[in-house]
Amino acid sequence: MLWLFTSIVWGQQNEITVTGKVTNGMTPMEDVNITVSNSKNGTKTDANGYYSLNVKEGALLRYSYVGFETAEILAEDVSRTLNIVMVPEVNELDNVTVTKTLPRKTQKELFQEYNTNPNLIKTMFGILDKDVVGYSMRTVDEKEIKIVYPDLSFLINNRFAGVASRCNPVTDLLETTMRKVTSLGNAGGGGSIYEVDGTVFESLPCAMVDISNIKRIAVIPSFSGLTKYGTMAKGGIVIINTKTGNFSPGTNGIENYDQAKLRNNIYSNDALAFDTSSNEPEYLRQLRSSVTEEERRKFIGNDRHNTVNPTTLFWMPISIFQRNLGTVNSLMVSSKNIKSYSPQTLWL
Secondary structure, three states, X not given: OHHHHHHHHHHHHHEEEEEEEEEOOOOEOOOOEEEEOOOOOEEEOOOOOEEEEEEEOOOEEEEEOOOEOOEEEEOOOOOOEOOEEOOEOOOOOOOOOOOOOOOOOOHHHHHHOHHHOOOEEEEOOEEEEOOOOOOOOEXXXXXXXXXXXXXXXXXXXXXXXXXXXXXXXXXXXXXXXXOOEEOOEXXXXXXXXXXXXXXXXXXXXXOOOOHHHEEEEEEEOOHHHOHHHOHHHOOOEEEEEEOOOOOOOOOOOOOOOOOOOOOOOOOOOOOOOHHHHHOOOHHHHHHHHOOOHHHHHHHHHHHHOXXXXXXXXXXXXXXXXXXXXXXXXXXXXXXXXXXXXOXXXXXX
16 A cells, blocks of 8 residues: 555656747747657647646657647756747758749630640630639530530530529520529629620520530639629620631641641741752852841942942842841832832842
8 A cells, every 4th residue: 555655646746737838939839739759648839829738757748830840848847837939941952943934825826726625715805724714714625515405504504513504484595603692692693694606695595506516615603704704794604615616727627736846947938949049040149148237238239330240130039138138128228229129029
């Protein structure tokens, strides 16, 4: 009995209450995890950074928080109050590579790849890319419309979750809503509007759009994506692209857009066959060999005084002249050796 009583007293003397405050050096930190090593005992700091925890003397306390280094403190009888300052965790990278952000595609590029990119939708304000618009937009391509739906409302209900659409039997008009009706009324402020091949309709007859003629359909419920349409689109918009209204490459016999083709090629289809270039007149060879504009102008100026065998008295196509000497008007201002010119040729 004496031994048991001594053990209880010794155990009570070994348990201490540790209190304190955790900060980041300036402000208190809330929800810092404070645990006892090799134990399930632990707590968290309150909104003001304070905590209190009963531990045994000699226990190892761990203070952890996301983004900060973990602190470990040994609880001793003389350390009943522990105020901790958390230090931000810094991860050093061996190598850092900075890559240039690719620019957004132009409307011309989006138009070219429209048929091969199901994330694109054509609108009256241009072509939108679902991956880069920055707001909620969902699209369905013609390949995903495998069921023959009676009308557009069935397609919208089956392909766009959270969007409700029905054909009003009285008015024979589509009624589409994209936001739930709350205790304060319709959060969207009314029904959706429709855009078909760039034309906006506040109301759309149920049978106006043939389901088999739909190339792509999209819904935009986000307010940030509807600002261009004004207040009439406060309930969202359904955008429909038809097959008959699609003129992007790859449609109706138009050559498909080659995604692998080089776009910034300086070649402008001005190459000459070897037989043709080998018979090129001497004056054109000298003209092409002139590096700077000053050299080219000097060539014409010197040759102008060559009365024995002048070489620059010839009909030169305007395209060749502009490629080698610049605009005709600029040369006429600084040179007197242009006798006449037409939209196609000039006489030197």
